[in-house]
Amino acid sequence: MTDEAKSVLITGCSTGIGHETARHLADRGWRVYATARRPETLADLAEAGCETLPLDVTDEASMQAAVNAVTEAGGSIYGLVNNAGYSQSGAFETLPIEKFRTQIETNVVGLVRLTQLVLPAMRAQRWGKIVNVSSMGGKITWPGAAAYHASKHALEGLSDVLRFEVAGFGVDVIVVEPGLVRTRFAAAAVGSMDHVAETGPYAELDAAVARITTDAYRRGLANLIVGSPDDVARVIEKALNAKRPRPRYRVAGAGLLIAVRRLLGDRLSDALLRRIYPQPGR
Numbered sequence: 001m002t003d004e005a006k007s008v009l010i011t012g013c014s015t016g017i018g019h020e021t022a023r024h025l026a027d028r029g030w031r032v033y034a035t036a037r038r039p040e041t042l043a044d045l046a047e048a049g050c051e052t053l054p055l056d057v058t059d060e061a062s063m064q065a066a067v068n069a070v071t072e073a074g075g076s077i078y079g080l081v082n083n084a085g086y087s088q089s090g091a092f093e094t095l096p097i098e099k100f101r102t103q104i105e106t107n108v109v110g111l112v113r114l115t116q117l118v119l120p121a122m123r124a125q126r127w128g129k130i131v132n133v134s135s136m137g138g139k140i141t142w143p144g145a146a147a148y149h150a151s152k153h154a155l156e157g158l159s160d161v162l163r164f165e166v167a168g169f170g171v172d173v174i175v176v177e178p179g180l181v182r183t184r185f186a187a188a189a190v191g192s193m194d195h196v197a198e199t200g201p202y203a204e205l206d207a208a209v210a211r212i213t214t215d216a217y218r219r220g221l222a223n224l225i226v227g228s229p230d231d232v233a234r235v236i237e238k239a240l241n242a243k244r245p246r247p248r249y250r251v252a253g254a255g256l257l258i259a260v261r262r263l264l265g266d267r268l269s270d271a272l273l274r275r276i277y278p279q280p281g282r
Contacts, residue, residue, distance in 0.1 A: 007031040008240065009070055009077050011057055011114065012084030013050075014041035017133060017181065020229035021081060021236050026050045028237065033070050057084045057110025058102075067117045076125055079240045080118050082111040083133040087148040089209055091202035091280070096195055100147045107151035112158065119166065126170040129240055132159050133232075136179045136254035140261040143277045144209030163247060174239045175247060179254035180226040204278045212276065227252025 008025060012018035014036040022034035026049040034045045035055035042052040053069055056062040070077055088095070088103040115130055122128030137145065138152035156175060163173035196206040232251050239245045250258065261269055274282075 007033065007070065007077055008079035008081060009033045009035065009066070009118070010081040010083060011035050011055060011110075013045060013052075014038060017178065017229045017232045018081070018083040019045065021083065021233040022050050023048050024230065024233035025237060025240075030240075033066075035066055055084075057114060058105050060113065063110070063114050063117055067114075071121065077118050077121060077128065079129045079131060080115065081131045081133065081236060082114065084110065085133070085151070087137075087145060089144050089148070089206075089213065090196055091144055091205055091209075092146040094195070094200070094202055094206075095147060099195065100150075103147040103151055104154070107148075108154045108158075111155065115162070119171070122171045123166070123169040128171045129174060129245065130162070130166075130171065131174045131176060131236055131239055133236075134159070134175050134177050136177050136250070136257055138175075138177060139254075139258045142209075143273060144205060160247075172245050173247075174245050174249065176232065176235055176239065177248060177250045177254045177258075178227065178232050179250070179252040179257055181232060181252050182226055182228055202280050205280050208277050 006029065008030050010018055010022050010025075010032065013022045013034040018034075018036075022032050022045050026032045026034075026045070032045075032050040033053055034042050034050040035053045036042055037054070037056045039052055039054040042050070046052045051073075053066045054062060055066040067077075085107040086103075088099050090099070111132065118128070118130075122130075132155055134155045135148075135152045137149050138156040141149045159173055159175045166173065196203070196210075235249045235251045239249055264272065273279075
């Protein structure tokens, strides 16, 4: 692989997995284009050797400008890491539809459009890797996170379709499914519940969702399988370097938790959730 071929464009690099992946790849000789809605959050990545760009995955002009900036700099995009995203929490019935639309626009539509923008060049050069950062939440679900799970289940499905459609052009599509990872994800998910009422049929559930989401990363058995952003970054690098990458990579306990969910089935899983979360109406 030439230096030019090792150019990689990463979204959502202001914090967490995207930030660590950009730093990790730059340290290992990749030409990294680290992006975020607020480029001022990327100063330390610039110092680490990344080229930084503004990119808002909900804005067509912003995405076009970022892709153009990479190609005009003479960089063929070998890898696209679609990492930008967040979790919108709150009981399904009370979730403002605008918040649901924003969740899907950010986690799904933006990813789709950015991928469409880089695919023509990848097809023309007949190589490239698209890494979609999903979640174990694309395979299993938790109460109070319908919008987030809808976005990640959508990502899983569209990745499977895209993998078949572009394989003949030498382009690989890879899904990375992190489990519990210590980032600002939990705080952002809880912070997204500003619409939640203190009373009503779902108030007790929403309060439990906020509490459990926060505690999951620092207490109990789950704490034994919590990973770090660097764990995910290393898996992404492995996928980018693989001559024949796997369709999916699971990290930070995701494989174990997905396997347990499959073993339990729907009814037992629901019964287990009732022991963890208060079920509305009961």
